[in-house]
Structures are given as C-alpha cells and as structure tokens.
Amino acid sequence: MTDSNQDGRIPTDYEIAQNAEKRPIDDVVEPFGLDAEDLELIGEHKAKVSFDAIERLRSERSEDGKLVLVTGMTPTPLGEGKTVTTVGLGQAFNRIDRDALIAIREPSLGPVFGVKGGAAGGGYSQVLPMEDINLHFTGDLHALTSAHNLISTMLDNHIKQGNELDIAVNWINWPRAIDMNDRVLRETVVGLGGEVTGVPREDGFILTAASEMMAVLCLADGIEDLKARIGRIIVAYAEDGEPITVDDIGATDAAAILLKDALKPNVVQTIEGTPAFVHGGPFANIAHGTNSLIADEVAAHLSEYLVTEAGFGSDLGAEKFMNIVCRFGEMEPDAVTVVASVRALKYHGQNMWPPNLEQLEDEDVAAVERGLENLDKHVENLRKFGVPVVVALNRFPDDSDAEVEAVLDHCREDLEVRAAESTVFSDGGEGGVDLAEKLVDAAETESSFEPLYDLEMSIKEKIEVVATEIYGADGVEYHSDAETDIERLTEHGFDDVPICMSKTFHSLSDDASRKGVPEDWTLEVNEIYPSAGAGFLVVLTADVLTLPGLPEEPAAANMELQSDGSIDGLF
Template structure:
C-alpha cells in the first residue's frame, strides 16, 4: 500500500539499495545469449542487429501486446511509466514471461521540471542515473546526426547552391538535447561572405527531430538509410522538395546512427528485462519506443508491455493509427492509467486548482472529473480493444475515493479496474491489474485503425478531431489549405496523419479541462515527415524546444567526492 508515515526513500536511494545482476544473466532466460549483446558495462547492453534478425526469423512466439496509456495528464504526473514497469514485474509474478519496452529520457526534461522517465519507487529501471543521463549515447548520436544535416544544407547553399534552394524555404532547424528557450528563433550566417548566407533558423529538442521518429520506425540499417535519404529539408524556388539524399548527407548521417539503431536492454528492480530505446515526442511525433525493440521483445516474451506518451488522445491514437500499421502489430489489451488527484484536477470547481486541496478527500470533484476518464475509455473502445483502468494509488488517496473510481468504471462504464500500488510494492502491487489484463487479453478483440490511409488528408484530420478530441469540426488557417493541396499534388496524401496538439487538454486549448464540447479544432500547418512516413498536422502552439522553469530541477542536484548523486530523483 502507501508509504508509511515514517517517510519513503527517494527513487535514487531505492535504486542504490538494489543488487543488480549482470545484464547477460538477466536476459539469458529469455533467449538472448551473451554473444547477442554489445555490453556497456555490467548493467547495460545493446542487442546486435544480426541477433535481432536471427531471433525474429526463428521465433514462432505468439506473444501478447499490452499498451499502457493514460488520461489527460496533469503537472503532478499520473504514473504511466511506473505502471508500465510495475506491470511487467507483476506479469512475471503470475507466471508469464514478460518484457517491457519504454522510451529513453531526454536531458531537457530531466534538468527542467518533468524529471526522468525510468519509473519510480519499487518499479523502476536500472541503472536509473545512467538511463536518465548519457545512457548509451543514443541522444548524443541523434543530436550530431541532425546537426550534420543542418551544416551540410547550409554549406550547399554557401557553395553556389546548385539545387537552387530557396533560403526562406528551409525547414530543417538545428537540434539540442536541452531546454534552452533562447534558441527557438535565431539568425545565422551573420559576419559577411566568409560566414555564409544569412537566414532565420532555430533549434528544436532532439526528441522532436524527425530523425528520432525515423530511428524508432526503422527495422534495419538499410531501412534507416532509405528513410534518412527521403527526409525533406527544404524546397527549391520552383517548390520542389530537397531531401537529405539531394545534399549528399545520407551515408554520413546513417553512419552516425548505426549504433543508436541497436535497442538498449537493462533491468527493472525485480530483474525483468527492459528495452529502453528511442524517445519521440507524442505531441509532434508518434510518441512510442522503437519498433525494432518491440519486434525483438515480442519474439522473446509471452507478454510485452509497452507505453504510449501523454494521454490516449495523443500517444495511444498514434500507436493505433501509425505504429501498428508500420509494425504490422496490434494490441491485445490496453491499460488506461488514472489517478484520484488527476480526476479531481479535471473536476475542480475553480481554476487554477489548489494543488494542496487536491490531496484532500473530495469525492464531488472526483466525480466531476469522470468526464475526462470516460472519453478516454470511449475513444480506446473505438479501436476494438479491451480496456482495463489502472488507478495509480498515491498516499493521500482515501479508500472511498479509490472505490468510487472502481465502482464507476465497473458499474457505469462496464470496464475492469484495479488499484495499482506498484510504486510502493513493486510487482506485487500490480498483480490484480495483471490478472485483469490477462482476462482482457483472452477476450475477443476486433482491432482496427480509425481511418483508412487512402482517405483524403482532410478526412483523416477530421476523423481524429471529431472521434478522438470531441471537436465539432475543423477550421484551416495560415498555410494549411495550401499545404494540403500541395501535399496532395506531391502524392503525400496516402499516409497516416500525426496530429501535433497540446497534451494538457482534449482540445487545442490547454486551459480547457475535462472533456470539452462545442469547439472547433484549428489547423495552422501541414507538412510531410517523409522519412518517418506520415504527415504532421500543427494545431495551436506546440513547443518543440521547452524552456527551464523558475526553479529548474538541475538547481537541486549535486554530487559528492565519492560520486554519490543527490537531487536527481
């Protein structure tokens, strides 16, 4: 249950107290030999690509896929990753050979306000400090590869511009793995002819780079190379696309990413193998870990537990409509993570809510917040998959509040629900949830994406807007209408749409909580993510390079002479 009144150790203290096994010993029972691994010390490894090819070709496993998603998140955090990790441990406790797959953290959120992405309490992946910092260098490789494209592009423009690139139609920014708001909009090329051609530019977070999406959707070096080559970096003066291939950067960029393509494997506190690989944003890209990690994990396990970013209106929608198409897979069950305090947050009668009051029992506010949970459940059912609600329990939650949520789910919504205590109790705290998911997996499902990729661009946008977000319709502003016409002419209309929207609300207005109705989605721009294989649809203001808060997490971190870290988590 909840931590006792005597205090609860920090994530870092818990992690340091665990005696880990050599990673080769952790994965050996699942069919990965030491020769299949590239070791990064004793606790981390990458799986070799030739091993993945052999394992997936030889596998006849009919594994089950459980997707973990959540209700609309709040600044307090609902515990989606801790549920994913704890659920993997719980499945192993009930006799299933289970693996988990999650995204890699980005340094920007780690040092900013959001924190890391390694789970927490007694349901976290180890070594948590390495995973949240440099890990195996994937994010650094992606940053270098992204910026190599940038510098090759500007060098081409400087060196006579044989492709006739329109300087004001360059759409490949720089990238940095740090929250640094002053770099969002910059001017480059100042200093005369020796420096280059002046133009406006900017930076995005590495996790928001199209290269991140490409890496997470590629299934081999050759596929990675082909995807990189077709990335659109600019347009010429006639409006024709200029790609990475056109500026002769494909080979070098692929070289920088050859090791990053290999999935990382670590372990949870209870020794469950965990694939931690890739980290695309869910509000600008598809928001899940790599397909190559899912592929090998599914070949090795009875159950694979994977996670989609943000709420189900973003991460899960894109998992169903984009990732499942590209990966030729489908979820057997979905876990929707909710929390008592998040429900009260969405049902609070004054705005903004008093965070301290959210810790006090308030069944009335809780019940008002059900509208958010209900829409998420309804949306997920539209994909033909069984849903189980996981109530991630916090110490201040009352028994009455938790039971109220369970009763609502089972009696009003007709879905199973279970209290989850994986933070405080590890896998044991998720056994009931794992058992209810096992029942859901065994039930009949009829999975299907929400739209046909051959539908028009507008039809796909409007389907997601009305069926998932609850909008009455869509309005197109700025360049959106021209973008759609041009993309249709360029034959980019037969791919999925990746909606870029705030994660704070079902709507495109972050201030609207619950389940807003009677509103219109405003689309401002549509552009191709040709390497990834989808169209990005911009709605509202979505930051691709966050800034640090007034009190960044980095300010509270320290390390002593014995390398003991404090303040990380």
C-alpha cells in the same frame, strides 16, 4: 514492500535504486533467449542487442507474445504514473508466471533538467541503472543530435558553395537540434559575419526528441531501412517548389553512420530483474510518442507478454500508436490499460482555472466524480479501436478509500470496464498482480482491432476523424497556409499516409486551459508538413513548442553531485 529509513523517512527513488541489487545484464536476459554473444555490453548492467541477434530472432520467429499498451487520461502537472505502471506491470506479470518484458522510451535531458525530472519509473517499479538511463545512457540521444546537425551543416554548406540545387533560403524546413530545454534558441539568425561565414538566414533549434530523425530511428527495421528513411527526409524546397531531400544534399550515409549503433535496442533491468528495453524517445505531442519498433519486435519475439507505453494521454500517444505505429509495425495490441489517479480526476473536476493543487490533497469525492468524465472519454476513445480496455487506478498515499471506491465502482458498474487498484510504486510487482490478472483476462478475449481511419481518405478527412472522434471537436478550421499545404502535399503524393497530430497534451482540446471534456469548440490547424522519412504528415494545431524552456525553478537547480559520485535530486 515499502521500507522506511532509520529516521522514519520513506526512501527516495534514488535511494531505492542505489540499494537495489542489480544482476549482470547477460544473466537477466538469458532465460528469455538471449545469451552473451547476442549482446554488446556497455559495462555490467547495460547492453545493446546486436544486429546478428535481431536477424536470428527474425529467422526463428514463431508466434509473438501478447502486446499490452499502457496509456493514460489527460495528464496533470503532478504526473499520473504511466511509466511506473508499465514497469510495475512487467514485474507483476512475471509474479503470476507469465514471461514478460517491458519496452519504454529513453528520457530526454531537456525534461530531466527541466520540469519532469527523471523518467525511469519510480519507487519499487523503476528501471536500473536509473542515473545512467536519465543521463547519457548509451549515447543514443547524442548520436541523434549529431546526425540531425550534420544534415543542417551540409545543407548550409551546399547553399554557401554555390547552391546548385537552387534551394530557396527562406523555405528551409530543417532547423538545428539540441537535447536541452533552451528557449532562447527557438528562433535564431545564422550566417552573420560576412562572406566567409555563410548565407544569412533565419533558423532555430528543436529538441532532439522532436526531430524527425528520432521518429526515423524509432520506425526503422534495419540499416537499409534507416538509410532509405533518412534519404527521403525533406529539408527544404527549391525556388520552383520542388522538395529537397537529404539524399539531394549527399548527407544520407554520413548521417546513418552516426546512427548505426543507436539503432540497436538497449536492454537493462527493473528492480525485480525483469528485462527492460529502453530505446528511442519521440514526444507524443509532436511525433508518434512510443519507443522503437525494433525494440518492440525483439521483445515480442522473446516474451509471452510485452508491456509498452504510449506518451501522454490516449488522445495523443494511444491514437498514434493505433493509427501509425501498428500500421508500420504490422502489429496490434491485445489489451490496453488506461492509467488514472484520484488526484488527476480531482484536478479535472475542480471546475476552476488554474486548478488549486493544494486542494488535491484533501478528500473530495464530489470532485473525483466530476472528473470521471475525462476518464470516460479516454475509455470511449480506446474502445473505438476494438481492443479490450482495463483501467489502472494508480493509488497515491493521500487517496482515501472512499475516493478509490468511487472510481472503481464507476468503472465496473457504469462503464462496464475491468478496473484494478495499482500500488506498484510502493509494492513493486506485487502491487500490480490484480491489474496483471485482469489484463491477462482481457488479452485472451477476442478483439477486433482496426485503425480509426483508412489511408485512402483525404488529408482533411483523416484530420477531421481524429478531431471529432478522439478530441471531441465540433469540426476543424484551417488557418494561415494550411489549405495551401494540403494542396501541395496532395500534389506531391503525400495524401495516402497517416497523420500525426501535434497538439497540447494538457487538454483533450487544443486549448491547454480547458479541462475535463471540453464542448463547443473547433480544432484550429495552422500548418501541415511532411515527415517523409518517418512516413506521416505532421498537423500543427494551436501553439505546440518544439523546444521547451526551463521553468522558474528547474529540476537542475535542486541536483547535487556528492564527492563519492552519487547524485541527489536527479529523480
């Protein structure tokens, strides 16, 4: 499918998107069981699914479609192509006469203008309209930012107006939020300026995608559940140690009002016309890392196959999908595909720090083979959940046949796992047909899915299971006030919920510089706090930034708005 421009240059993702023919969104979804009355149109090519339609689908519910989860090996700065694979698979399933939908997360403006750039797939496997999705889209991220900061405002106002709840000013757990990578706002002081301004205290900002409000939105199944989850969010503690919730400061309904439209799932289309639900965007290194449950639910009711994606590598996104999302959504994957690339394997197999990115362009079968241990660990991890695994080798133009064959042979002969080369970036759905057929085969085999730990286990036991079984740590050390956190959380009855590990995505370990499969190390836990609205405990390890900064050369610096309204450099 790859085309060249008249000057011989391969078109950019943006040019491909601009030249793609988009159909009215109601026409796109009509064959799958949604009509115009089920949609709240936002222009011609974007829509939200109405609450009435969601309730109708629930009442008509029969057997849901099969669920395929897309995850990956340990990420590299170059990107391995999980979203491209997800989009391409949706197109590929439809090419082999399997009705398929996809569900992915909404991009955050921080990464869009920072390091990653856009996040809507790429090449001939992307979702449209690409520029809208990467920018303001349907306003969900703005609504979340406003709802989060409304709670912050009402919390500070309560303290200013007499502090009837006896909130400990130095024990406030609710920072402010911004949807932009702005490192100078990580730590701030508010309330300066005298009596008229407020009570001075330390504060800070987190990225909107890292807010518990994002996790709440993505786990809620309707307005009443949304309100219940918002209401039980813990924003501070009183002087006597009792938790202070959003309900306590009277902000629940106001925050829910700001989110009532954001809760409705968004539907758009891929380049080949596959319906795509793009809704919610929690990060997997901080929160649970998948699109909304309500989008998955709608899509699963409508399709024979639903392809959804978990953030970062399987040690983060897939682990949380299995242990958190599947529990809350009462679902289980029928097959998992782990995305790998030759250059990522070479990256992990270079045996140097920092890795030499220029050398990744050269053929190096030996480095590929050394890096296979990282892929092996991810396959091993996924098999522990009892779900069939398929390796998707996302092929790039510089990959040699020898390197590709080394990976595929290893998967088939040594790992005894299904594996397929994928060229969905350059060839669209056609480039994923082999992968889709292997996933159909996998999904139709018997599986015995089970989460990795029981909720009745102690907090420490759950942490240690993930640390040793998934990360490969020798054990866990608890630093700072982590032991005190565990005692307090157990006392308040938070010991019977899933854990959400906050860890670097650059390594299987908690040290970003350690590549491959690190050995002889101990996971260091610094803090544990409740995301009571989401329904899990967040376990902070090492240093994970909840508000990234811009790189030396931000993606924003290379963007240009043309006089006709078109954009260069967004993707």
